Amino acid sequence: MKVSVRFFAFYRERAGTSQTEVDLPDGATPKELLIQLRSMYPSLPLSDSVLIAVNSEYVTQWATLHDGDEVAFIPPVSGG
Amino acid sequence: MIHITTEPLNPQEVTDLVRKDSNGAVITFLGTTRDFSEGRNVLHLEYEAYQPMAENMLLQIAQEVRDQWGIEDIAIAHRVGKLEIGEISLVVAIASPHRKDAFEASQYAMDRIKTIVPIWKKEVFQGGEAWIGNHEEGSTTPAP
Numbered sequence: 001m002k003v004s005v006r007f008f009a010f011y012r013e014r015a016g017t018s019q020t021e022v023d024l025p026d027g028a029t030p031k032e033l034l035i036q037l038r039s040m041y042p043s044l045p046l047s048d049s050v051l052i053a054v055n056s057e058y059v060t061q062w063a064t065l066h067d068g069d070e071v072a073f074i075p076p077v078s079g080g
Numbered sequence: 081m082i083h084i085t086t087e088p089l090n091p092q093e094v095t096d097l098v099r100k101d102s103n104g105a106v107i108t109f110l111g112t113t114r115d116f117s118e119g120r121n122v123l124h125l126e127y128e129a130y131q132p133m134a135e136n137m138l139l140q141i142a143q144e145v146r147d148q149w150g151i152e153d154i155a156i157a158h159r160v161g162k163l164e165i166g167e168i169s170l171v172v173a174i175a176s177p178h179r180k181d182a183f184e185a186s187q188y189a190m191d192r193i194k195t196i197v198p199i200w201k202k203e204v205f206q207g208g209e210a211w212i213g214n215h216e217e218g219s220t221t222p223a224p
Contacts, residue, residue: 056133079170
C-alpha cells in the first residue's frame with residue numbers, strides 16, 4: 001500500500017520536501033513508517049515521541065495505516 | 081467561527097461574532113508579534129499551518145469550551161504567512177453571561193491552541209532564523 005507523508009516547518013526544511021509517498025506493507029503502523037523515513041531522510045530528526053496525525057487526527061505510533069492515508073509528522077507546535 | 085487566513089485580522093469583526101444581548105462578558109484575546117525574543121532582535125515572523133488539521137483542532141477546542149462551560153459563543157482567527165512586528169497573529173473572542181466563565185474559557189482555549197493546533201512560527205532575526213517550539217540542536221539555521 002501507499003501512504004502520503006506530509007512534513008511541516010522544521011521537518012519540512014530538514015527533509016527538503018513538504019510531501020512524499022511511501023510504500024509500506026499492508027497493516028503497517030506509523031512506527032514502521034517512521035523507521036523507514038529515518039533511513040530515507042537521515043537529516044530529519046524524528047524522535048520516538050514525535051506527534052503523528054493520520055488524516056488530520058492525532059494517532060499513536062501503533063495505529064493501523066491504510067492505503068491512501070495522509071500521515072503528518074508534527075514538530076512541536078508554536079502557534080498563537 | 082474558526083478562521084485561518086493570510087489576510088490581516090480584524091479584532092472587532094471577530095468580537096462582533098460572539099456579541100449577544102444574553103452575554104454580559106466578552107473577552108477578546110490578541111496575540112501579537114514581538115520584536116525581541118530570547119535575546120534576539122526579530123525582524124519578522126513566518127507562520128505555517130497544516131490547514132485542514134489546524135481548523136479541525138480549533139473546532140475541537142471550541143467544542144471542549146462548549147462541553148466544559150456551556151459557552152456557545154467562541155470565535156478564533158489565526159493568521160499565517162509573513163507577519164511584520166506588532167501585527168496580530170491570533171484573535172480569540174469568547175462571550176458568556178458572566179465574566180468568570182469567559183475568563184476561564186479564554187485561558188483554557190489559549191493553552192489548548194498552544195498545545196494541539198498544528199501551527200508553527202519561525203522568527204527571522206539578524207543573522208539567522210529559528211522555528212519556535214523546537215529546542216533540538218541545529219534548529220537554528222542561517223538566513224538564506
